[in-house]
Amino acid sequence: MKNSNDNFLIGRLRSLKFALKGMLLLITTEHSIMVQFFIAIVMTFVGYFMEISSLEWMFQWLAIGLVLVAESLNTAIEKLLDFIHPAYNKRIGFIKDISAGAATFAAIIAIFIGIIIYMPKFL
Numbered sequence: 001m002k003n004s005n006d007n008f009l010i011g012r013l014r015s016l017k018f019a020l021k022g023m024l025l026l027i028t029t030e031h032s033i034m035v036q037f038f039i040a041i042v043m044t045f046v047g048y049f050m051e052i053s054s055l056e057w058m059f060q061w062l063a064i065g066l067v068l069v070a071e072s073l074n075t076a077i078e079k080l081l082d083f084i085h086p087a088y089n090k091r092i093g094f095i096k097d098i099s100a101g102a103a104t105f106a107a108i109i110a111i112f113i114g115i116i117i118y119m120p121k122f123l
């Protein structure tokens, strides 16, 4: 018997499968994501060995998430632009620049969070 709840659940599970595939693609094929992912792993070890507090862990994970999400979306925008307009174009360049700028905002905020968490531990 067809159950609308089953359809909803199957649909959600299928979307999750594609989304996880997308995450794996980002981590295994995109250099900028590889670098950010490596930094996230290193910072997780650093947080563990420096015994940061629960609150500090929350901010660290938020910072890591912010950077990975921003960098991933920037990558998606770059790919989309390269697909729809491979040739040089000033407006494409502008959109790519501001997209990269968004990722840089995230990276700068993450650096500030890192400084606030770790600097007092070395003073």
Ligand SMILES: Nc1ncnc2c1ncn2[C@@H]1O[C@H](COP(=O)(O)OP(=O)(O)OP(=O)(O)O)[C@@H](O)[C@H]1O
Pocket: 032, 078, 085, 086, 087, 088, 089, 090, 092, 093, 094, 096, 097, 100
């Ligand atoms: N089609 C284009 N037209 C105009 N300018 C472009 C174009 N493609 C890239 N640029 C310029 O080059 C910069 C880098 O673009 P690119 O797509 O290579 O991003 P990237 O961050 O270097 O890529 P990757 O993540 O692959 O290292 C853009 O921010 C933009 O200023």
